[in-house]
Amino acid sequence: MSEQHILVVGATSAIAEATLRLWAARGGTMLYLLARDTARVEAIADDLRVRGATVVHPGLLDVADFAAHARAIELAWTTLGRVDTVLIAHGTLPDQARCETDENYALREFAVNGTATVALAGLIAQKLAEQGHGTLAVISSVAGDRGRASNYLYGSAKAAVSTYLSGLRQRLHGRGVSVVTLKPGFVDTPMTASFKKGLLWATPERIAHGIVRAVDRRRAVVYLPWFWRGIMAVIRCLPEFVFQRVKL
Amino acid sequence: MSTTLQSWGRYPRATQQVIRLRDRSAPLPALEGHALPRGNGRSYGDVCLDDGGTLLDARGLDRFIAFDPATGVLRCEGGMLLGTILDFCVPRGWFLPVVPGTRFVTVGGATANDVHGKNHHVAGSFGCHVLAFELLRSDGHRIICTNAENPDWYAATLGGLGLTGLVTWVELQLQRVPGGWFDTETLRFNRLADFFDLSVQSAHDHEYTVAWVDCTARGAALGRGVFSRGNHAMQPTGAHAPHHVRLRMPCTPPFSLVNGASLRGFNALYFHRAPKAVLRASRHYLPWLFPLDHIQEWNRIYGPRGFLQYQCVLPPATAQDGSRELLERIAASGTGSFLAVLKHLGETPSRGLLSFPRPGTTLALDFANRGRHTFELLDRLDDVVAEAGGAVYPAKDARMSGEHFRQYFPAWRQFQAFIDPAFSSGFWRRVSQ
Numbered sequence: 001m002s003e004q005h006i007l008v009v010g011a012t013s014a015i016a017e018a019t020l021r022l023w024a025a026r027g028g029t030m031l032y033l034l035a036r037d038t039a040r041v042e043a044i045a046d047d048l049r050v051r052g053a054t055v056v057h058p059g060l061l062d063v064a065d066f067a068a069h070a071r072a073i074e075l076a077w078t079t080l081g082r083v084d085t086v087l088i089a090h091g092t093l094p095d096q097a098r099c100e101t102d103e104n105y106a107l108r109e110f111a112v113n114g115t116a117t118v119a120l121a122g123l124i125a126q127k128l129a130e131q132g133h134g135t136l137a138v139i140s141s142v143a144g145d146r147g148r149a150s151n152y153l154y155g156s157a158k159a160a161v162s163t164y165l166s167g168l169r170q171r172l173h174g175r176g177v178s179v180v181t182l183k184p185g186f187v188d189t190p191m192t193a194s195f196k197k198g199l200l201w202a203t204p205e206r207i208a209h210g211i212v213r214a215v216d217r218r219r220a221v222v223y224l225p226w227f228w229r230g231i232m233a234v235i236r237c238l239p240e241f242v243f244q245r246v247k248l
Numbered sequence: 249m250s251t252t253l254q255s256w257g258r259y260p261r262a263t264q265q266v267i268r269l270r271d272r273s274a275p276l277p278a279l280e281g282h283a284l285p286r287g288n289g290r291s292y293g294d295v296c297l298d299d300g301g302t303l304l305d306a307r308g309l310d311r312f313i314a315f316d317p318a319t320g321v322l323r324c325e326g327g328m329l330l331g332t333i334l335d336f337c338v339p340r341g342w343f344l345p346v347v348p349g350t351r352f353v354t355v356g357g358a359t360a361n362d363v364h365g366k367n368h369h370v371a372g373s374f375g376c377h378v379l380a381f382e383l384l385r386s387d388g389h390r391i392i393c394t395n396a397e398n399p400d401w402y403a404a405t406l407g408g409l410g411l412t413g414l415v416t417w418v419e420l421q422l423q424r425v426p427g428g429w430f431d432t433e434t435l436r437f438n439r440l441a442d443f444f445d446l447s448v449q450s451a452h453d454h455e456y457t458v459a460w461v462d463c464t465a466r467g468a469a470l471g472r473g474v475f476s477r478g479n480h481a482m483q484p485t486g487a488h489a490p491h492h493v494r495l496r497m498p499c500t501p502p503f504s505l506v507n508g509a510s511l512r513g514f515n516a517l518y519f520h521r522a523p524k525a526v527l528r529a530s531r532h533y534l535p536w537l538f539p540l541d542h543i544q545e546w547n548r549i550y551g552p553r554g555f556l557q558y559q560c561v562l563p564p565a566t567a568q569d570g571s572r573e574l575l576e577r578i579a580a581s582g583t584g585s586f587l588a589v590l591k592h593l594g595e596t597p598s599r600g601l602l603s604f605p606r607p608g609t610t611l612a613l614d615f616a617n618r619g620r621h622t623f624e625l626l627d628r629l630d631d632v633v634a635e636a637g638g639a640v641y642p643a644k645d646a647r648m649s650g651e652h653f654r655q656y657f658p659a660w661r662q663f664q665a666f667i668d669p670a671f672s673s674g675f676w677r678r679v680s681q
Contacts, residue, residue, distance in 0.1 A: 040270075043271070043272065043311055043325075044311065046311065047311035050312035050313070050314065050315045050336075051312060190268060190308075193268060
């Protein structure tokens, strides 16, 4: 297999890091990492080099700085020459209670988890379409499948992402570009450190294996782990008069 | 958020806040009260517990930093598992210079407990191969420690039970090997004296030696067991590890499955199944060095009350008589474990102020926690060890008296000056006050 050129946005997220380790260990991979924090992205770059990545370029991008998107993506593209796979993985978990009273905070969180992802996906899709090949994989969430009282700001941002990707996939069909919507369920990461963990929780490593497989197979919509497809099918089917009465 | 935590022995329990560390360049989080860094929590007693404090969970510090394939020098973060390092370095022709009986410990934990392995008589303890590490103190200071640079901090932190600060990264010298296979020999021995003869005979030609001992045998059979020895195979026999069924103890039974009857039955069977004459075999390192790693959560076997592991070392002059005395007391109690281990420790001095490994013979075994009965037995064993001039291993301990600890580790007074003022552990409060 020829060398794989991979760009990851939000490279310091636990799921992205676990996925990068799998890609690095395959050997013959050239990686470009975008993240907010220099020290952390460089620590990850060192790790990936030792694990077997051929070349790793750490880069800086704050996804909330929309004006910086185009330049960061352009730089990644010229550095890598061509890009075979892109993973957009950045995200935060907003404090839902604060979102209900603090509009600025809510909009900022929506921007990071929704608008910024949509903007980056659009920009990258354009580059991939020009190139005529490649896979764009984006981490959405099961939370985007139906709004729930406990985190509907996050959920609605992820719903925007999922819907946007659905349209993008249709638009790029037949043009050599695959769009993969990744929908993890509960994942034990620093983002969810304060949650009580139960049976449904998965490790970032398990999610990472699912992401690598989904990208290899160019799947359209993937639930991670797989059992969330069934759970969400049931939750989506609940009639609204029932749904509004349940606590989820 | 407070959580109830246990160590590998499932005794005692501690209630602590947990903070996960992920970034070695960040200062330690703001702490209220005392704190303790922890790796994978595989030590047995309370050296990795800090009741009422904050646990700094270092498992997220699991990145490689640099590896030089020409010299075998590896630098990685403190929370990396030894198993991850082996997965990485064995295919590249390198091996960890010292491994304990499980690969599920972190580099930081192996450093903080200055662990040893079956090759102690050749390689010394883990700390002998730690070229350098960085210590992060709660006041934000970072201290690079080597044998030459800040040697006092280096010596205090090797075997320092995590109390001197957070070990953010460690640099190790790996050992060149042809592959992941071992040429091994197994034979049984009928009495304790034979173990000592075999240890002497095997020390020269075998890099790894260890013996299983039947802790239920008494009288003429006292100290009978099975001796294993081996060397890294010169030729790689097979490219991959043999496929093993991964077992898991699915739940905690309501009582200990290890009792007088099961113990005597298992041990007799295990002894008689072992070859009378030398049996040679080629074994992969995973089953040979880490047999218990194939049964996940095996520590549940002792039931909800957990167990106490007891590991001591006796100096050469008193080793034979002392271990006979210990085995007699254990056999008379009718308790003990399926796995009891005797091992000859070599002369290579350990580098840590509080390092456990020292020349002599070490005995290790588990006891189901039966309350007062068990604690009294262990106190009687401590009397033998103290009398013989030996020591008990803090990494395995949940109950030794402060008096005994201070006798076993006379450098504890010197060590105190290096403890981070924000750090403490259940073990330390128990033995130092």
